Amino acid sequence: MDYEALLNEVLDIGKEMVKCGAETNRAEDSIYRMMESYDVEQCNVFVIQSNIQATIKPAGGSYITQIRRVHKTGFNYDRLDYLNNLSRYICKNRPSVEEIHEKYEEVMNRKPQPVYLRYLAAILGGVGFGVYFGCDFVDSCVGIVICALVEVYLGDILDKKENNLVVYNIIIAFLSSAAVFLAAEFGLGHHPDRIILGLNMVLISGLGVANGIRDVLDRAYISGILNIIHACLGAVAIACGTGLAMLLFEGNIYEMYIAPSVVVQLISCGVASMGFALVFRAAPRQSFWAGVGGLVNCGCYLLVIHFYGNNLAAIMAGATFVAAYAYAMSRIHKAPATIFLTTSIMPVIPGATLFYMMHGIVQSDYVMAREQTILLGQTCMAIAFGFLIVEIATRYVFEKKR
Structure with missing residues (x-):
């Protein structure tokens, strides 16, 4: 040998x-x-x-x-x-x-993902979460066009030339946000902020945060911290690109999103999570089950909110379910758990919090900015605790089996 x-x-x-x-x-x-x-x-x-x-x-x-x-x-x-x-x-x-x-x-040398599927995946992810944040039919149509032209077509061109995630996210977030605001100036789209929330979710990856937390729990501290920093830099870049577009298009066109009905939230989260799995080039069958995980994740969140009214407890419940679900799916499909973990977790990733934090900074509303920054940190901690619960449980089970 x-x-x-x-x-x-x-x-x-x-x-x-x-x-x-x-x-x-x-x-x-x-x-x-x-x-x-x-x-x-x-x-x-x-x-x-x-x-x-x-x-x-x-x-x-x-x-x-x-x-x-x-x-x-x-x-x-x-x-x-x-x-x-x-x-x-x-x-x-x-x-x-x-x-x-x-x-x-x-x-x-396996056959690459079809071109049409890349467009469909991004639209399902971005517009799906747009509906979750309260977009109406016209908003969704605007989101579909901008997602296809900016985040997929221009994104593919930029990806071939730019290896820096921060630069990539700033450019794409700025172009997509500016396009939404420009369309709103011509009366196309009733809720530009909600459209942007959905489109930004395509850029925000649960991968870095989820894998970073898992690495830290496995005592791979250097790798975990690097993963989390990488994800945070990407999120800050999205916020900066969106904030620059806000500065160029000043006006009273922002409002806190209003969640639609429970049924719409569940379906939109399931569709969006399936779209994200396809964006990450997962197999269609695995993407379907990732969508199921996103739907039930949203259901866990809404159920805890209904009975306890505590946002952090609801996020922790969703994260706990996703971690356990990913563990089970990895055994059933004989595939890496990260395929299901980083896509099903998306409904509780704080994309809206990031947007309104930057909105508060741009509009000099530092009370909102501070509140959203604190909420951002609390959300990440709640996700970490949810993962930790499952990590401890699975290790205990393995020790008992041995």
Whole structure:
């Protein structure tokens, strides 16, 4: 066995897993398992979002060290699923280096997502949450056009040239918000703020926050903090792009959104979560179940709000359900839990809070800005506590089984 070539192939798989949106703990554990399934005396692996390092010592051989630099991460849950299955195959069958490379190339050369599905996914996500925030029919039509032209068409062009998430989010958030405000000037759209709330949700990813919290709970503090910082910078960039558009289009065209009926909220959250799963290029079947998770997540939130009237308790209940649901779906579908976790959690991600925080800053309403900033922090803590409850429960169950 050429262990240097083996380590090269395994690290390529781990690198692509990180680039596709896997939590660093999953990538690190997969590399460990693949290498230790062969005749290796020592294996040490360290993974963060931008770097992978591994040192192995084959039986009777010398130490081998390789490093991978990860320049850009994104979302491709279909590829992540197949890479995860490939790592399981390697652990079980211990194939040759040539066979590993052949199967890796098969995964990397899978047919990409159809163009029409990218547009449909973004529209389902953005307009779905727009309806959740109270958009009417005309608002939804405006949102569909702007989402397709700006966030998908122009977004694809910009994505090929811009690797910096902050710059990308500022540009797309500004263009989409400016387009909404400009349409409102011509009488197209009755609630521009609600349209923007939905469109901004397409840019806000639950991935960084969710994976960051999970990494911290797994004591991977560097990786977790980097994930959370990355997500926060992206959110701040969205707020800045939206705030710049607000400054250019001054006027009394903002109002706090009014939630529609319970049925509309449930359906819109389910549709939007399914859309987000497709945006992250999950398989259609997995996307459907991600949508079911988003719908029930919203139901948990509304149920707790109805009986207890406590927003933080409602968010914690939704996050607890999503964490348990993702764990169960990962076992049923034999797929990474992050596919279901980061999409079903979207209904309680504080996108509206972020918008009104920036609105308060731009309009010099610092009371609103302060209130929304505090609410933003409390929401993130509630989500973390929900994840923590399930983390403790699953670990206890595993210990009892052992």
